[in-house]
Each structure stands twice: as structure tokens, then as C-alpha cells.
Amino acid sequence: MSKETFVFTSSTLRSLRLQREMLEWEDRQRAASRQYASRRYQLASRSPLLLPKPARRTQYCRDPAVHNALYTGDLPGVQSIFKDETTANMIVETTNEELVWSAELGLWVLTPQKKQTSPLSITAARGYRDCVKHLLLQGAQVDAVVGGRAALHESCANHRAECTRLLLGYGANVNILSEEGLAPLHLCSTQESLPCAQLLLEYGALVNQNTRDHRASPLHVAAKHGLDDHMKLYLCYGANIAHRNREGETALNAACAGADRPEDAGRYYRVVKRLLDAGADAQTAGRKNHTPLHNACSNCHIRIVKLLLQHGAEVNVSNCAGYTPVNCALQAVEDYLEGEPEKVIAALLDHGAAPINPKMLKFCALSPEVMEVVLNSYDRIPSCDSWVGAVPPELWQLFGLSVPEVLEKNVKHQRFYNSVLRLVNQPRLLQHLTRCAIRKQLGVRCHLGVAELKLPSSLKDYLRLPLEGCLK
Structure with a gap:
């Protein structure tokens, strides 16, 4: 049918033109796709390395013989089992019986709990350096987080300095976070872990990195556990003594609160002294408005109490419950009868502590010495x-x-x-x-x-x- 025998409106003509242009565009797209596919095939045929690799399927191991080789550090056994990248990255799965509260039965019951980890984490945690090196050479992923932690977390938590050095040498992420939000430096919580902490800092660990949930720094961890050598190390690397965690506590608060055992009094005293000498504020209130002096008095630690008082700690400040440091010391008398709590009370009174409410006398009734000082x-x-x-x-x-x-x-x-x-x-x-x-x-x-x-x-x-x- 021609234009002479059929009347076309302007809108009809425009629609036909647009339709023709669309068909031509689609033809060009199909031609370009065929050309691209042909070129990609030619490149792939010349270089097989450019072909996409199929995703590796994760393998799980529950074989007791494999577990035994890893947990005992049997190097020949590990070498015979882990021969390639696939086996080196398998997930080791164990089942342990744990006590779990059953609300339905109203009692504690033994329940099987599955735990997962990696061969690299097992050997690093136990200090089997040769096994760790073999697994790394077979392609074990150095930063794989299995069961909540990476191998570097395990080596630091168990103070395995040689394994820590090896992992770092193979490119382990020095600031990697566990599922709990902890960096390896946060897990250096014992005196034996000092070499691991030194290695981490040498390889670029962030000395002021915070835990994800509580925002605690490595300095908080060292103060909480009374680790004076760790404190000295972190301060040399620029640790921030004024940093406050999510509850508002500084490292000084953590140290004074952690000194709750008389046998640990000496090392916590050294930690507190180091912090105060470095400029820590003795009046910063933390959780429940407890100042360092509140915490030290709650532990009846006379040397720390005197040290805080020498650095300007306020004796009449109240916490959120309305208790002053004297009140905290009186409430702790029964727990520290052998710790000479009367000296703590006398020191506070000598620094201008307000008169003690007679209602608080019931807390020191078991100690005639404290009662005498108060009366x-x-x-x-x-x-x-x-x-x-x-x-x-x-x-x-x-x-x-x-x-x-x-x-x-x-x-x-x-x-x-x-x-x-x-x-x-x-x-x-x-x-x-x-x-x-x-x-x-x-x-x-x-x-x-x-x-x-x-x-x-x-x-x-x-x-x-x-x-x-x-x-x-």
C-alpha cells in the first residue's frame, strides 16, 4: 500500500521512524556482542590463565587422625595430609559437650556444641612453627577468620612469638579484627605476650586501635591486667592515656578497678604510678561515676590510694549511688580484713574526707581497728x-x-x-x-x-x- 492510496498522519509516520531506528540499534548491539565474544575466545585460547577459575568448594574435616596430627604438631603427618591449597584451607570441625541451661527442663544439660577452626590457627596457637610454615607454603590463607579468629589472633593470645613473627612475615594483617571486634594487640593480655606485642607494633599495629563493642584500647587491656611492661611499650609508641572507652573509663580507671587481689598489689601499683607520671587525670570518673579513687578504695589498696591522693584525687566526690571513696572503703572492709583497711580510712580522713554517716558503721563492725579510726x-x-x-x-x-x-x-x-x-x-x-x-x-x-x-x-x-x- 502506497502513500497515494492510504492516508498517513504525522504521528503515524513518526512512530514508524522510531521503530525503524530501534531495530537498527538492536542489530548493531548484536553485532558488537558477537565481535566481543569472538575476541575474548581468541585471547582465552592463547592464555588459559585468563579463564575464570571455578570457585573452590570449602572442605570440612572431622577426621580424628587429622585432628591429632594438628593438635600434637606431628610435622610428617601434617605434610602427608596437607599437600595443596584446598587441604591447607579446609575447616576443622570438632564437637564438644558443654553445659547449657535448659529453660524447658529447668536444669543444666550437656549439649554437643560444634566448633570450627583452621589448621593454621590450631598450629599457630600451639607454637608449632614448622607446621605453620608448611601450611603457608601450601597456600593456607594467612588472614582467614574461621571460628571467630584468625591465626594471628591465636598466636598472640597464646604468646607464641615465633609463630607470630612467621605469620607477619607472610603478610598477615596486623590489625585484623576477630568476629568479637578484637585486634591481635588486644589479645596480648599476659606478661608472656610482651614479645608478641613488640612484634605487632614493629609491623605497624595501631597502638590506639579500639575494640569494636567496648572501644577499649590496648592500653586499657594492659592496665586492666596490670601489665607494666606493656604499658611502657605502648606509651613509647604514643598511646593515648586520656582515651575513654564506651563506659567513659580511662586506662587509670581500669588499673585501679583491676587491683582487686592483694597478691597483685605491687604490679598494679607500678601501672598506676606509670600512668600518673605520664599525665593521667586522677579525677576522671568512669562507669557509674566511679573515679580511680573510688575503685582503689573498693579494693582497699592503701598504696594506690595514697598515690592518687598525692596526685590530687578528690576525696568527697560522689558516684551515681551517692557514695564517696570513704563509703566504698567501708563497704569493702569485710572482704579485706587482712588488708589493713583502717589505713585507707585514716588516709582519706587526713585528706579532708567529710564526716562519715553513722549508718555506715555497720560495714566495719567486724574490724575493731576500722571502727576505732572512724569513731x-x-x-x-x-x-x-x-x-x-x-x-x-x-x-x-x-x-x-x-x-x-x-x-x-x-x-x-x-x-x-x-x-x-x-x-x-x-x-x-x-x-x-x-x-x-x-x-x-x-x-x-x-x-x-x-x-x-x-x-x-x-x-x-x-x-x-x-x-x-x-x-x-
């Missing part, structure tokens, strides 16, 4: 109703015990508590009232002012609230 800070003995019930009956009277040490202790305690009862709501000696007035006048300078007074040494000692075994 001597009053100008009169308050009612004993709040604390007398907390004293065990055997301390009030003698039972004729045959052991001399126990008998002597009971006599001493009975003498003290009886002297307290006699003075309840009774006036104290003028000498004691004078002592209270002088100490109140000196206030926060009491620890320094007493030494400057022109008084005989015996009177100066009396002003420092010495223990006498009874109240007068």
Missing part, C-alpha cells in the same frame, strides 16, 4: 543501734577457747567494743575534743599540717588517730 573522727560516740547487731556474738563475750591466738583476739575485741558501749552519748576527753578541733581546722591539709605544728612528736602522733585498742 575517733567524731567528737562524741553516736548511738550503736545501727551497727551493734552486725558484731558476731563471739566477739562480745569469751567462751573459754583453748587456742591462745583466738583467745587473745577475742579479749582484744571485747575490750574495744565494751569501751565503745560505755561512751555512747557520753562526753569524750578534752584531749580528744582538742584533737577533733585541730583536725577540723586543718581540713584537707591535715596530712601536711600536722607535721608543721610546733608540738612534741607524741602529740603529733596522737593527732593522726593512732590505734590504741579502746576508746577514751
